[in-house]
Amino acid sequence: MSAFTGTGTLVRFVLRRDRIRLTVWVLALVGTVVATIPALNDMFSTDAQRQARAALMDTPTGIVFGGPGYGLDDYQLGPMIVNELTMSMLIALAVMSILHVVRHTRAEEESGRAELLRANVLGASAQMTAALVTVSLVNLLIGGLTTLVLVGNGLDAADSVAYGLGLALAGVSFGAIAAVCAQIVEHGRSAAGLAFLSIGALFMFRVVGDMAEDGGNALSWLSPFAWGQQTRVFDDLRWWPLTLYAALIVVLFALTYALARRRDLGAGLVASRPGPAGAGRLLGNTFALHLHQQRGAVLAWTAATFLFALSFGSLATEVEGMLEENPDLMAMVSDAAEDATEGFLGVMGGYVLMAASAYAAVSVLRTRTEETSGRAELTLSTAVGRVRWFGNALLVSVLSSALIVVMGGLGMGLSASAALGDSSWTWTMIGAALAQLPVALLFAALTALLVGAAPRLIPLVWAWLGYSLLASMFGDLLGLDEWLLNLSAFELLPKLPSEEFDAVPVAIALGAVLAVSAVALAGFRRRDLATV
Amino acid sequence: MPSTAIEVRGVDKYFGRFQALDKLDLTVHTGEVAGFLGPNGSGKSTTIRVLLGLLRADAGSVGLLGGDPWRDAVTLHRRLAYVPGDVTLWPNLTGGQAIDLLGRLRGGLDPARKKDLLARFELDPTKKARTYSKGNRQKVALVAALSSEAELLILDEPTSGLDPLMESVFTECVLEAKAQGRTVLLSSHILSEVEKLCDTVTIIRKGRSVESGTLDDLRHLTRSTVRATIDGDAGALEGVEGVHNLRTDGDTVTFDVDNIHMDAAMRTLTGLGIRSLVSNPPSLEELFMRHYGDELAALNGHGNGSTAA
Numbered sequence: 001m002s003a004f005t006g007t008g009t010l011v012r013f014v015l016r017r018d019r020i021r022l023t024v025w026v027l028a029l030v031g032t033v034v035a036t037i038p039a040l041n042d043m044f045s046t047d048a049q050r051q052a053r054a055a056l057m058d059t060p061t062g063i064v065f066g067g068p069g070y071g072l073d074d075y076q077l078g079p080m081i082v083n084e085l086t087m088s089m090l091i092a093l094a095v096m097s098i099l100h101v102v103r104h105t106r107a108e109e110e111s112g113r114a115e116l117l118r119a120n121v122l123g124a125s126a127q128m129t130a131a132l133v134t135v136s137l138v139n140l141l142i143g144g145l146t147t148l149v150l151v152g153n154g155l156d157a158a159d160s161v162a163y164g165l166g167l168a169l170a171g172v173s174f175g176a177i178a179a180v181c182a183q184i185v186e187h188g189r190s191a192a193g194l195a196f197l198s199i200g201a202l203f204m205f206r207v208v209g210d211m212a213e214d215g216g217n218a219l220s221w222l223s224p225f226a227w228g229q230q231t232r233v234f235d236d237l238r239w240w241p242l243t244l245y246a247a248l249i250v251v252l253f254a255l256t257y258a259l260a261r262r263r264d265l266g267a268g269l270v271a272s273r274p275g276p277a278g279a280g281r282l283l284g285n286t287f288a289l290h291l292h293q294q295r296g297a298v299l300a301w302t303a304a305t306f307l308f309a310l311s312f313g314s315l316a317t318e319v320e321g322m323l324e325e326n327p328d329l330m331a332m333v334s335d336a337a338e339d340a341t342e343g344f345l346g347v348m349g350g351y352v353l354m355a356a357s358a359y360a361a362v363s364v365l366r367t368r369t370e371e372t373s374g375r376a377e378l379t380l381s382t383a384v385g386r387v388r389w390f391g392n393a394l395l396v397s398v399l400s401s402a403l404i405v406v407m408g409g410l411g412m413g414l415s416a417s418a419a420l421g422d423s424s425w426t427w428t429m430i431g432a433a434l435a436q437l438p439v440a441l442l443f444a445a446l447t448a449l450l451v452g453a454a455p456r457l458i459p460l461v462w463a464w465l466g467y468s469l470l471a472s473m474f475g476d477l478l479g480l481d482e483w484l485l486n487l488s489a490f491e492l493l494p495k496l497p498s499e500e501f502d503a504v505p506v507a508i509a510l511g512a513v514l515a516v517s518a519v520a521l522a523g524f525r526r527r528d529l530a531t532v
Numbered sequence: 533m534p535s536t537a538i539e540v541r542g543v544d545k546y547f548g549r550f551q552a553l554d555k556l557d558l559t560v561h562t563g564e565v566a567g568f569l570g571p572n573g574s575g576k577s578t579t580i581r582v583l584l585g586l587l588r589a590d591a592g593s594v595g596l597l598g599g600d601p602w603r604d605a606v607t608l609h610r611r612l613a614y615v616p617g618d619v620t621l622w623p624n625l626t627g628g629q630a631i632d633l634l635g636r637l638r639g640g641l642d643p644a645r646k647k648d649l650l651a652r653f654e655l656d657p658t659k660k661a662r663t664y665s666k667g668n669r670q671k672v673a674l675v676a677a678l679s680s681e682a683e684l685l686i687l688d689e690p691t692s693g694l695d696p697l698m699e700s701v702f703t704e705c706v707l708e709a710k711a712q713g714r715t716v717l718l719s720s721h722i723l724s725e726v727e728k729l730c731d732t733v734t735i736i737r738k739g740r741s742v743e744s745g746t747l748d749d750l751r752h753l754t755r756s757t758v759r760a761t762i763d764g765d766a767g768a769l770e771g772v773e774g775v776h777n778l779r780t781d782g783d784t785v786t787f788d789v790d791n792i793h794m795d796a797a798m799r800t801l802t803g804l805g806i807r808s809l810v811s812n813p814p815s816l817e818e819l820f821m822r823h824y825g826d827e828l829a830a831l832n833g834h835g836n837g838s839t840a841a
Contacts, residue, residue, distance in 0.1 A: 383639050
């Protein structure tokens with residue numbers, strides 16, 4: 001019996017078990033490609049429209065969600081697909097591949113099902129191999145179908161193959177990263193978390209690298225997110241960047257097997273250590289409990305926002321040059337901006353606010369998880385009042401989002417100060433970020449309102465948050481009407497430093513936060529607790 | 533201190549159109565161990581959540597330790613400890629942290645008793661809750677509840693994840709709590725457990741209390757099984773009032789008899805020349821089966837179909 005005995009059977013089993021899940025992923029992703037092409041053709045039907053669009057893809061936001069910007073000079077269908085579609089496809093492939101690999105490796109071990117299987121005639125590496133084989137198959141299928149769709153739309157065959165192959169290999173690389181993570185930690189959730197964190201960092205490498213230099217710098221080349229577009233597909237095709245994927249995949253697969261050989265079934269390389277036998281002095285009330293539950297997440301969100309802000313703030317000078325060359329563009333990035341730097345920093349401050357708002361909602365929503373899991377029942381059976389428990393959760397959300405906002409402002413301020421050689425930017429940016437904080441608090445209060453008074457309507461918060469994100473990030477690019485744009489939460493308050501601070505809307509927003517919070521607490525006190 | 537720890541009268545509770553509790557009554561006197569018996573889905577946990585003020589009763593009155601649990605939840609909760617049927621803990625807290633936290637939220641716990649209980653339940657308090665089995669999570673909640681100073685313990689199927697050894701530790705602990713003068717409400721569908729521990733029993737079915745009283749009271753209402761070896765003809769027992777299921781096998785006769793007609797049955801039996809006699813009081817199981825027998829019959833009739841409860 002070799003280490004791989006039974007792999008074939010397991011591959012069929014995985015495909016059988018996930019036939020619906022994988023079919024949905026394939027249909028959704030290939031369907032996106034199919035649907036995007038006519039949409040792009042419709043939206044940008046003339047050369048003038050396409051070139052205007054290309055100019056927008058060369059802005060910071062365009063680079064974040066587009067790429068290094070190959071083919072913008074002659075923005076026809078091929079380059080449009082590469083620039084408009086690639087990042088969403090890669091992110092979706094990353095999510096799919098990570099979840100798939102973790103689900104069939106670490107999560108299986110954790111549940112004990114792996115033990116059941118391994119007790120049979122099954123090689124030690126069979127499950128890992130089956131997970132890697134199936135994730136590769138699915139990615140290649142999606143890549144292959146994408147190629148067919150592109151060829152079917154009359155695009156060059158060689159370029160189409162390169163594009164599809166690039167997507168597929170990137171997906172397999174993400175799966176391989178997840179496989180390594182699954183060896184390191186003991187729990188499926190932690191493995192997926194570690195993989196998402198690594199891939200998030202790789203995404204940021206590409207963003208920062210691509211933004212620092214046209215076509216990307218060395219930092220971009222560290223990221224598998226970059227290599228596909230670095231083939232200059234539909235522009236000036238070169239195949240060799242794809243070999244980087246092959247090399248990465250071989251290295252990661254080898255690493256996975258090497259790590260797997262060194263550990264027992266169910267164990268991680270990093271073993272869970274025993275924790276304290278009793279609670280510390282501080283863990284004695286519900287505020288401390290909420291904070292304890294969220295500290296990891298708060299630190300991660302804050303650190304990510306700070307680093308994001310730091311990296312964007314440092315671009316302040318370069319952006320000025322970039323925008324000054326193109327006055328039309330500058331007007332679109334920020335109509336009100338008197339100078340490009342302020343406008344750019346205002347837009348980037350918006351991203352900080354988006355992170356804080358999303359976390360504010362996520363944080364309050366944890367109370368719902370506490371409730372539906374039954375933990376709230378246990379807590380509230382003690383001498384803890386509902387208002388106190390729920391109010392403390394809201395308070396933790398408010399403080400965490402304030403921390404994210406301040407650290408985001410600080411990050412942007414520090415690097416802008418350094419780049420522009422003027423230390424006053426630090427305080428300017430912290431102030432600018434704080435001036436927008438009421439929007440994040442509004443999301444905390446609204447989430448609390450729905451959790452407290454109408455749990456069934458919780459998706460409404462996500463709907464508004466999602467709409468606001470899309471409208472504020474892409475509204476200008478999509479040419480959204482003014483009033484539609486103003487429905488975005490992130491347009492409620494003036495964007496400092498390019499816009500003037502105005503106390504009236506801020507005061508109204510804060511008043512609304514207080515009023516909504518009060519109704520939320522009253523609602524939570526009066527309703528039945530959800531039962532398991 | 534009122535002599536009644538729990539006083540539930542005519543409580544209704546609806547979830548949408550589904551009626552979970554139907555004019556439910558439940559009385560628990562101070563210092564007694566009260567069994568609350570019913571199959572899954574009969575409304576035991578719902579009743580307990582109403583008692584804890586986590587759910588609001590749609591009708592009827594609920595008294596707990598002399599107060600209203602919906603209105604005075606916090607004050608009342610200082611005086612009670614609760615162990616849910618399905619304990620979920622914070623995955624990233626250790627068992628020891630969870631025990632201390634619950635104790636502090638409740639208003640303090642006895643560290644010596646906690647240490648003793650951890651040893652008796654063989655619980656490792658340094659493990660993260662996400663690694664605990666169901667039984668271990670239950671032990672965490674039990675240790676937290678039992679090491680508190682609470683005068684009322686509300687335990688919802690507390691042994692459903694414990695092995696037999698731990699069940700007997702649990703039994704000891706409940707008896708100790710009773711000796712300390714605490715009141716215990718023990719919901720269960722394990723009959724032997726209730727029979728071993730409880731002074732009174734309330735049987736609940738489809739949200740309605742169908743039987744309640746001391747075990748003796750309940751036994752009085754029902755039948756005993758009698759088996760005797762006799763010289764005479766067992767036919768004489770036929771037609772005696774209160775005798776059911778008469779079966780003869782050679783000179784051995786077996787029958788059930790209503791306890792109130794025991795005297796007449798015994799007189800008849802004596803006349804038949806008894807050589808040996810065994811009489812078993814009804815077990816709680818039989819009491820229980822009387823109220824759920826039809827469901828069981830329906831189940832058997834429909835193969836392994838769904839239950840009505």
